[in-house]
Amino acid sequence: MNAAESLRDRLSYLGEAATRIGTRLDPGASARALASALVPRLADTVTVYLLEALFTGGRLDGSDELRLVTGPKQPEELAREVMRLDAPLQDGTLLAVPMKVRGRTLGAVLLEREYRPHDDIDVMMAEQLAGQAALAADNAHRYRVEAATADTLQRSMLPSLLPRFTGIELTHRYLPASDHAQVGGDWFDAIALPGSRVALVVGDVMGHGMRSAAIMGQLRTSVHTLAALDLPPDQVLRQLDGLAQDLGENHLATCLYAVYDPVARRVTFANAGHLPPVLVRRDGSAELLPVPPGVPIGVGGVAFEPIEFPVRDGDRLVLCTDGLVEVRGHDLMDGLAELCGVLDARRLPLDAQCEEVLRVLPVRGRQDDDVALLMADLNGIPAARIARWMLRPRPVTPARVRRLIRATLASWGLAACSETAELLATELVTNAVRYATRPIELRLLHTDGLLVEVSDDEHGLPVLRHADADDEGGRGMQLVSRLACQWGATRTATGKVVWFRLNVDPDDA
Incomplete structure (x- = not known):
């Protein structure tokens, strides 16, 4: 084989090996692909060490433990020594190459070959493939960290x-x-x-x-x-x-x-x-x-x-x-x-x-x-736990609302919360009477609590504000806010609905 053919052969070998090594998103798989590529072309036996953090998603600060990934057992002291060097280390038929990428050493590969030492071209090819494996392992680590972070973010949401x-x-x-x-x-x-x-x-x-x-x-x-x-x-x-x-x-x-x-x-x-x-x-x-x-x-x-x-x-x-x-x-x-x-x-x-x-x-x-x-x-809400009335916006309507609520809650066994419900419903209905031009809807729902809704055709929503001692109005929503466990107001296609919820004592119900 002449020099040109030898060069083409080596370049083809490097290209094929780098492709096999660099397509993995698993540090262990990259290390095994590296060992497979080196044997028997450059070594009889190969040992690969990688930082433990590459497999756990921890920080790659160089102080992590080494994990034997593939090959015969070799002294970890030698691998650690190689990781501290900037260049390969050769001792007779043993070649130790650091696996470096982006300025960090992620592991070491030890190549052993009987009878024949590695020449400069062998060292260069081993260093090139070790760097390719280090790049693949680092990419896999980055992927693992990002995936774990994204998973944590998603689950938290x-x-x-x-x-x-x-x-x-x-x-x-x-x-x-x-x-x-x-x-x-x-x-x-x-x-x-x-x-x-x-x-x-x-x-x-x-x-x-x-x-x-x-x-x-x-x-x-x-x-x-x-x-x-x-x-x-x-x-x-x-x-x-x-x-x-x-x-x-x-x-x-x-x-x-x-x-x-x-x-x-x-x-x-x-x-x-x-x-x-x-x-x-x-x-x-x-x-x-x-x-x-x-x-x-x-x-x-x-x-x-x-x-x-x-x-x-x-x-x-x-x-x-x-x-x-x-x-x-x-x-x-x-x-x-x-x-x-x-x-x-x-x-x-x-x-x-x-x-x-x-x-x-x-x-x-x-x-x-x-x-x-x-x-x-x-499962729906049983009809027996729903009460609904359409009421004309007249001055006498709030008084009628109190009577309706009192009688309904008594029939539901909720007389204990009747006084509060009457008071707050009166405030909402009084506001509706003031502005509504069409019938007002009053709805009661007895579920795990008592829900009271008042709907009218006026789109302006009530505002919770502080009323001073000499103010003539503005206290209705203060009462609702203080006495109800929840309340709210929503615009609808025909106006608005204002509602509040009261807790119900199961013993009373």
Whole structure:
């Protein structure tokens, strides 16, 4: 073999070996690829040491313990000596090369060959491949640290326990992606709305890693803010779409926003490119609801279409992200059909149903994406615990309200809280009488507490302010704020609703 052929052979060897070594995101795999490339071309036996922190995600400060990754056992003192050097060290048929990258030494490779010492070209090639392995190990470490940080960020933003609501029972499961996949931007939530309604949300930020987790956190926080304004589902998505565009280009996410009303027994949906929900009827039959698909949040300039479905007590709603049903190379609708097949005619308690879905669907074997699963049993609020009146805005109306509340709470066994309820309701109704031009609605709901709502056609919201001793008004909302455990006011399409909630002693009820 002449000099030119020898050079081409060595360059081809280096290129192929570097490719095998540099395509791994696992320090151990990179070390094993390095040893495989060196034997038998440059050594009879190879020993590779790497810093323990490369495998645990700790700091690479050079003071960490060494881990023997591959090859025969060699004295660690020799490896540590090599790690302190800036250049390879040769002693007869033993060649020790530090594994260096970005100014740091991450390990050492020891090459041993009988009878024939390594020449300068051997040393150069060993040093080149050791550097390639060090670069791959460092990249794997950086990936591990970023993935762990993103996972911690994502988990800190997701609810560990969902709140308890009246008329609906919830459970959820969240499975992070497998170790070889980056963390995604899946999220879910359940948010209390006025009138004992509940917003159910699932979403998925496109992409993976820290960026997706951070965007997910911003969108989830925004959903809570918009829900507090009690905007219709389609307007919530519209506002989220604008926010995503303000965050910058290519900030896309899918989201399904649903509002369950346990009094009216209906669910209103708006969808931004997310999977459709599954409704399991109380007889056990499962169906995909024909919710308009919409486009992902962040596309911009597209309206979201709301749709409403009646539900019955005992129906079950299932929302999920695509990690549950998507299989590479298969149509997504096949996965949804598979989910419906698992749910159809296999009615189980809520938690058991979640476990059944995750057990039957081969999620764990194909999991390249996060999985968020939210299930809700829609139980409604019994009609016997709801009272509603339409009242004309007259001066005598507040007195009539007191009588109605007194009689109703007595029939519910809640006479102990009647005096406070009458006082606060009188304040709200008096304000409504002053400004309303159409009938005022008064609604009482006896759930885990007592909810009192007053609706009228005036859009101005009450303001909580401090009233001085000589002020003639302004104390009504002070009373509501002090005596109610919660209160709020929301604009509606026809005016506003002001509400307050009182705690109920179970012994009294």
